[in-house]
Amino acid sequence: MSASIVIIGAGQAGVQTAEALRAGGFDGSITLLGDEAYGPYHRPPLSKAWLAGEMDSAQLVMRAPEMLARKNIELRTNATVTAINRAAKHVALSDGSTLPYTGLVLATGSTPRRLPLPGGDAQGVFALRSRIDASAIAERMAVCLEKQLPVIVIGGGFIGLEVAATARKKGLSTTVLEAAPRLLGRVLAPVLSDWYADLHRNHGATLVLDARIAAIETDAQNTVTGVRMADGHVYPAGLVVVGIGVAANDQLAQAAGLECDRGIVVDACGRTSDPSVVAAGDCTARRLTDGSLLRLESVQNATEQGKSAAAALLGLEKPFTATPWFWSDQYDKKLQMAGLSMGADQWAVRGDMGGSGDASIAGSFSVYHFKGDKLLAVDSVNASKDHLLARKLLDAGVSPTLAQAGDLGVELAGLLGR
């Protein structure tokens, strides 16, 4: 049989793997299976510019069909894989057909966690992952605007806060309920969590921290009417958006006996426990050199693991070891993060944090996370130059001192040498 690679998942990781295979000289067949009705599209704008109505759906397209055709990548939409048969080397599809492979790529993505509370499946309660989710939220926002109903966001993470910012832009009454004592507590330094809380409050959003939710309240038609807290207080709502994290889509891999641990376990090169099977993107849990597992959900992780996975299928080693980076757009503030801040014990702020609430003030600064003397991560707000330099510093393993990081008079680029 001639070489044929099947890719399950037509999102960022799947598309990147397909294109990297062609760029790497692979001339066998490539079949890209997407379980949605749409071809590959950009997810990041769904919570931001698209939801705000600033772009139309045609502008979400990630690769036009003719581009995939030019690269001889066969895209199948509405194609749901029901099983992987590793012994026979084929995948089974929901239409009863099977598709043989010589190499298999798992780029199955992730699924938002559902609210494990009474009423969590009511009409008007949504998570945001796909174009269908985003369309439903946009339609419901229009109803809320017309009927002057408030929007409740459950979860003060990136998705939730981006949706909250968009809702405020549209003039909707918006409340964010966060279970932790601060926003973005798992990723940001406390000083930046507080800054983001001010940013949202100054734009008119209501924040409830340490929120204890008891149930979603509904009417007789099972449509959401509000969120009831543990103390009995009810926040009325015409729309509830739930952003409380995602779970890796590793069910197919698990059923096929591949090693999984809250994600499909891969090495730095995207290889699974089966030499014919690689994985990339949100669905993976990457084994680090110290044996621990790292789950990342980001565009960069999808593209870099996609390149690694393609190389692995071509018999090459292309480990993804670059510094992780992420971004989030809220109001007119662009947050760019480099590195992983988990375990940081001290922080330095570089630049001027003033003006979070006043759009006319630029407010350009970065927070440097340290563990002891070692720089772990840098979070930059409207400071792309800091962000890009941080990626270089972290890639090179170069740490400024805490004092240097906080001193605008010290040119940090000088630490990189020549």
Added chain:
Amino acid sequence: MANITFVEASGQSTSVNLADGWNLMQGTIANGIDGILGECGGSCACATCHCYVDESWQDKLPAASESELDMLDNVAAERRPNSRLACQIKATAGLEGLIIHLPATQE
């Protein structure tokens, strides 16, 4: 709307009509033109939609923002005085006839 010509690194040239509000990154991708990735979807966060504005147009486009200029430090192909990020240039009637050259690599 504006008719804009994209010249790929291979020399292949394609002219497309872009509606107002569409940015050049979206214009290349929707029309199957090779040479732009646009990984971040147009947020000025990834620098994989690097392009070169034809020299005849270099002084006629709205200036790049500070954020775009910073991100241009991170492009994969050579940065030149006429380097821009395609996601930051939006089509308007004033861009009728614009010529954009695409680099050989974005990564």
